[in-house]
Amino acid sequence: MRRRNHSDSGDVITDVVLDEAELAGSEGYAAIGVREPSPDNTLLAYSVDTTGDEVYRLRFRDLSTLHDLPEELPRTYYTGAWSADSRTFFYTVHDRLFRPYQVWRHTIGTPVAADVLVRQEDDARFELTVAATRDGEWIVIEARSRTTTEHHLVPTSDAAADPILALPRVDGVEARVEHADGRLLITTNATTPEFAVSLVMAPTLQELRRSGPAAPDTAAPLGPASTSGATLEELVLSGDGERVIRCHPLRGFVLVELRRDGFPLLRAVDRHSGTALEIDAGIAAGTVTLLPHFDCADTAVTIRVESLIEPPSWWSVDLATGGRTLLKRTEVIGYDPAGYRTERRHATAPDGTQVPVTLAWHAATPHDGTAPALLWGYGAYESCDDPAFDELLPSLLDRGVVYALTHPRGGGENGRGWWLDGHLAAKANTFTDHIAVADWLAETGIADGARIASRGLSAGGLLQGVIVNRRPDRWAAIVAEVPFVDVVTSMLDPDIPLTVNEWEEWGDPRRPDEFAWLWAYSPYENEPDGPRPALLVTAALHDPRVMVHEPAKWVARLRARAKPSDAPLYLRTELGAGAHTGPAGRYAHFRYEAEIAAFVLTAITHA
Template identity: 30%
Template sequence: MKKIYLGLLAMSTATFQSQKFPDMKAPVAEKQEHIREIHGDKVNDPYYWMIDFFKKGKDSTKVVDYLKAENTYWEGMMKDTEPFREKLFQEMKARIKEKDESVPVFKNGYYYYTRTEAGKQYFKYCRKKGNLTAPEEILLDVDKQAEGHAYYSASGFNISPDNTKMIFGVDNVSRRQYSLFLKDLNTGKITDLGIKNTNGSSEWANDNKTIFYAENNPETLLSEKIKKHSLGTDSSKDITVYEENDKTNYIFVYKSKNEKFILIHSTSTTSSETKYLDADNPDGTFKVFQPRMKNVLYTVTPLEDKFLIKTNKDALNFKIVETPLDKTGVDNWKDFIPHRKDVLMESITPFKNYLVFSERQNGLSQLVIYDRKTGKQEFLKFDEPVYTVYSSGNPEYNTDNFRFGYTSMITPSSQYEQDLKTGKRTLLKQQEVLGGYNKENYITERLFATAKDGTKIPISIVYKKGFKKDGNSPLLLYAYGSYGSSMDATFSSTRLSLLDRGFAYAITHIRGGQEMGRQWYEDGKMMKKKNTFTDFIDSGEYLVKEKYTSPKHLYAQGGSAGGLLMGAVANMSPNLWNGVISQVPFVDVVNTMLDTSIPLTTNEYDEWGNPNNKEAYFYMKSYSPYENIEKKNYPNLLVTTGLHDSQVQYFEPAKWVAKLRDMKTDKNVLLLKTDMEYGHGGASGRFDYLKDTALVYAFMFKLEGINK
């Protein structure tokens, strides 16, 4: 394709003239009295009725009609951007190599990989026996399987130890509830196992006929049971080998990398417990590794001669301890990699002769190679100021070759292999960006904003050369800030459509994530949650002060718990942003956390607090975006949701938008887009999501007066 140099044109424009939106009448939602009374606090929630589609109540049809009316409104308001959105879509799609193939991964005698074909939305899961010149075997043609489905997700591909069978999960509704299927790799026959409401994954015992899987509650979506299924038997008679009674915990089942154990892991954000079973004895009884301890998290990595445990017991930033195979209790744990105040231990990738530790220091990810024979440690070094590095594609235990991924805001996703013996590093593949991308045309920096309490907040930023720091340039600021999830600096080919039109893009690594260590997370959750919001505001103010942008050209974006962030900062500092993009936002915190029938609610008590507790209730109420809407001016807002969202139900953003329409005193734009067929992650095809991205970009471009 022809190279696109629109960025220089956009950056040379001295002033940005906002384009006018049509004079359309926005939908007005009906109000119905609904009183919430708890802890002596009485609140009327006039839009509570919007829950009825989810609850299958009397106003279900009215809810759908309202969402459709909002869709008609945003479509009309953005009608003039349709040609531009199509151009953006084609531009972003043209950067993606349509016919592509993943780096083959070796396991148990086979090389496994996925490949995509031109014009196809999905992929083919394939393997070759012994070497890469062997004939290709297509294990699953997802393009074919997805035909006739508006949404289709296949995942959890799991090959039996004897390489003759495959289990995989399918979700065609977009609620992250997967049914399990079996494929006989000798005959090609696919069988529906009748196992529903799973997370899509499963684990084989070593007998090649027994699988273990987690079963979810169909209403709350909580993983409640680990079950055992024997091929050829009625799934309705599957045996429950573990049932979790603590509704604040998530449970998982996994197999150790050395194939020796099946492990069940139960965890909340504050404590965990593991049970284990010899994978050669699937009919045996799971043993408790160490009974759960208050405020102690631990995960287990089996080796041939010992267990390694990552734990925060007496170690805020986690440490690695070891214990004998026959003495797993905490009294036998001995330090293997001691705790360090300045390093967060994240995970272990085990090999027969080596261990690779994924760590985090000073906000940056790092990898450390540990020689199991000599105890020697080696840090992998990289020269960019902001980057992300991670273990990737290492299912084989008996190898000295380690695979890792590397990316930055200007370096496309790259996969390397390092010989752990010699240190030789080989680039296996780098994401190809079609259209002539040159990283030398872009600049990435690492900045630090100072929060009101003196805390230094890291910011990763990227922009095109020629970007002027005079306060007149547009900037999009992104963050998440919850669950200890670190938002690292990565490359995005779609983002080039922003940068080439004069935008800077920044990620602020606010408290609530774990970028700067475990304390960073502790200081942004529960009764300290407001630090997350003020960190984001302080980051925005810093970028304005340093003249990267100004409030007339500053945009904020976040999704899910990051959508909560967007709602909070729109309430707390509405004049700092020209526009806010809030995607599948968790904005009705109090009402959702009080309703245990809403999926995943009880799992969240350790993150936000339990509002049945008076102190937690009033603290949540003091920041919940829906509760704190006031009669004042708000920035331009684009809000997105999915009718079948399993993580944040559609009615949260719908209620929030309805209340904002009723209360706000400005004439700024407020748009609500509901995907009537999708859920939390949006469309399933590899190109469809670009249409949503094009809408987000067109929204900001329209506000900036950029139309080409």
């Protein structure tokens, strides 16, 4: 939607620019991939997927008429960027394994067949993204593997220019690139594992522009020392125990996204005085998220605040004073957050590590060892599973269920080190951390140890498969959604999605030592050590991330090995539109969640 002033009356008019219901396919599903307004605000580049397979059709909408231009690009992926004159759009295309490996440019009003290939990435470990810098001066083409990045730049004022290699790939060095005052602003782990922010002082980008495209062996690598005339000036924008995520240069401030003590945090540093202002959620066990749509000249930004029990609210924050103005709050009919409680606690893992867990419960639910509990876990890719409001969760809390969002190693909640201690050879820590939270709930009396269920999706589904095998006695029920459970076979097959580019996350089983650790926990290669708890497994026909055969194959093996003492085992396969996170459509998804809730409640009520 957009808001504009009527030219005659001065009244504010709200227009619906994109209506997902109108864009939906025959099965009522539509997902928006790219949504980028042109610099002159006359066009909107947007892309739509109507099946759930993450193949997006890119269109261009005239914002004066709200009609689409004739050109249509049938196969595109996430991310995009405009040239300064709003006439050229850069976009990505993925290969048959759903890896975005090409960046193309399209000129408005020309045939799609005339589009120009700007860059292609042939190393299957790397994916390409494209985005404009905050000040609109440069288009950044980023090649990123799990541990390494490379950056090329194209001036937005000259969309047809050849890309300039600004930061070549150096194994193990990652960076995010912004631009301010003619210099690159780089967030990188070149000098510290938890990342720092640096300014590239020289050569200037103008010199790079004059020199033209650079060969990989002549460009200056990113590092703490000067090379080929380039030096880094580190900006002190973070402190000990903080993980820098990204940095946004404004004219008056440098805005930094951080993590500290397991929670997201924003810090605004005045570029003139150097004073710093911290912006947190301001509520118990809450999450603060920076909305991306702001300009370099802005002195205020919009944040979203929520928790497991607090519905989302949006606030305008003055970066100089920290003053907040409420813009909007999600109203949930019949729901009062005052009737619920949430807090962050810690459980002790077998090796002594303190594992964060975010709890939510109804105020009337006692912590006397009688309450059932449901855990949710993920723990992979340095992904942060921060507390977020789900309007379906109160239904469980109202029934006396304690909800526990676990933050095991392998995720990024506690920074880069938290991920490093939960992937590759250390992956077992993810599983023992999650189990430790369940044991802690039972030992402290927060939950009834005989009535604990667990749920997770994708890599979190892998987590569920492992804990079924390792501690079947711990769980009354397990929900494994589109689970990555045939680990060894999938990681041995480079001809399916998410194999080659994920060896740096899980391991390469062609190497004997890595094969051994993958085999040791792969759910398909192992089986429960005792009677199996009730198990609901989901799969999706159109899922491009976990192929439908993988959970089906696992369920078939579990059924073949079933013992009379095992609890029920169900496989739910989504055949329609929608994929990785459940079926398409609001009501279809509600029905899906109701099925899962019924399964969980039946198990933990009668355990």
